[in-house]
Amino acid sequence: MRYVSLPLGTCIGMLAALAAGHVYADSDLDKAAQNPNNWAMPSLTYDAQRYSTLKQINTGNVGKLQVAWTFSTGVLRGHEGAPLVIGNVMYVHTPFPNNVFALDLNNDGKILWKYEPKQDPNVIPVMCCDTVNRGLSYGAGKIFLYQADTTLVALDAKTGKVAWTAKNGDPTKAQTGTSAPFVIKDKVLVGISGGEFGVQCHVTAYDINTGKQVWRAFSEGPDDQILVDPEKTTALGKPIGKDSSIKTWQGDQWKIGGGCTWGWMAYDPQLNLVYYGSGNPSTWNPKQRPGDNKWSMTIWARNPDTGMAKWVYQMTPHDEWDYDGVNEMILTDQQINGRQRKLLTHFDRNGLGYTLDRETGELLVAQKYDPKVNWTTGVDMNKNSPTYGRPTVVSQYSTDQNGEDHNTKGICPAALGSKDEQPAAYSPETQLFYVPTNHVCMDYEPFKVSYTAGQPYVGATLSMYPPPGDSNMGNFIAWDGKTGKIVWSDPELFSVWSGALATAGGVVFYGTLEGYLKAVDAKTGKELYKFKTPSGIIGNVMTYMHNGKQYIAVLSGVGGWAGIGLAAGLTDPHAGLGAVGGYAALSNYTALGGQLTVFALP
């Protein structure tokens, strides 16, 4: 599954796969992704490990890293995602208005072409959490951009000319686009956003050459809309049965149900399954939507050719805290109890690190990856129990049990989760996951709201603050997914909101909200290098090789939900009248920016 040089046996295996009908219609992306000098897809490889085999930069020399070159995107607002590098060209994207630049690496980043979409700025106010974009994809000689207004654009990679466009949603109904498209064989997959606006969200597949819609799978609704087979699609080994979604909603509420799909995807070419998560159910007031609200907060495994779901697992039934399930799915092959298994690891907003068998959807591990998580005592792992696979909810922290117009206090994690979309990385050398985490708790008070298309449909009041006794709002941790244990933990003043990168050089990279690019030892977490870039980092660190030199690059530009919740600083609501000060305010450390910084050894 990793794209390294293929021994003969694998070639025969691939021929057999071809014979079995797994036609790799897009060899263009496969070829580009097999070259370790490139960064040809958003998560580097289909397994989303964010692990590079490049090792010119290693623990011995990373301390000497220097800025090699820089590029200003010309846009201020939160810069999520990372550029692509294919051959001698780097492709950079920006937040709204979602400009795309092709930079010539042979020529100090000279701009070969740029694409500047003309979008109606009225899409901006219906993007709940800043006008971010998580990046581009590549395939069949084209660069794919998913615009804020939900237009999926295919650009000729050489010239930047528009090859085709497809309209995936309707911004007048507050449907927007922020995620990176995902190329699998002859299709481009995109999700959609709007969980705070009552959108019935979905994943859609488009033909890579024509832009025609091939299939669409909703997150909630009748079986033919959510693309499940009542007998064949399973959850924890059992068929989900007929109407598995709509019978967990009251009346027609599933039509404004949320379950949005704005996160990252992963793909297993051998199993031919694409994996992603669905987000929170609408509204944030759990009393207004009784039922488990399936299939929000769910890990999905779908056949990318047809969209049909093979298995599902709902992590937070009847969500009461906005713990979206959209975070990345990392695919690894590891041994559990002496047996080699095909695994899927997912660090959910709800504070639990899940390990599942990605072939069958069997749940193997579910443990807290932040010790302060308190809304649940854990997941029922007893296969014979009627509540098998369900988290046990602690009444004190249940906003549903405490009810509307009641302030439920001290829930950990806060709605922004123990981790949000910022993706973790995995190193097959250490067999550890490197996870950027948030360390924040909240008070949450739900109340009744009414739905109007295109308007926010939230219904809860939030106050956020670090766990009592702690002043750090983030940790960068190493996690063993086989056992569900934290191996080491580096505290950070603010939430760690960047994507991590692991490398064969034994170094792990991440960025901080103050703007530091940091390098740590993959084994111990010891800091080996840091550099302050112009603005807070919410982008993902990436690496590439050009003319025999390895580079590390990251986008700076504070924003995203971190820029909203942390800019003014948090305060402790329970400190009592006259409490002095609060916690560090992000606005005291950084201002808006929009820059790519590229590092290399001298």
Added chain:
Amino acid sequence: MKSFFGAAAFVLAAILLWTGVARADGSGDPKAVKQEDGKYYDKDGNPTYNVKPDGTVDWYTYSGFIRYHSECHVCHGPDGLGSSYAPALADSLKTIGYTDFLSIVANGRKNVNTANENVMPAFGTSKNVMCVIDDIYVYLRARANNAVGRGRPEKHDDKPKSAAEAQDACFGTQ
């Protein structure tokens, strides 16, 4: 002697006035001069806040904290203090008055040029906002005048009957 003390008293009063005993924000002097079933108004008839010496806030200020943190927090940050891209309303209301505030919230705002793409939605058709717009205004006005600190107000008056009735009528609920 009399005139000296008179002059001193006058100067003292003037100093007191200058040092902010009488505040002013975008709507002028926020001091509550009228009250109708728990809702307070300033001398010009604009909604305003009332904070008792022990810190108890009027119902509308408390309700405004709740509603602000549901509808506005997502862009404007906690406690009216702004985000990386939306202004701190605790500052804005030092110069923006009640009628302008209503207009901006109802119609939205566009600030689009080569350096900036800041757009605020129009909330005019959102009941979740417009039915409680006075509450939100009163809370932010209190923040702009530093009458209420950060975080949820610890003590507040009970919800007046007329507030419940007005909300029900506006939301169309029982």
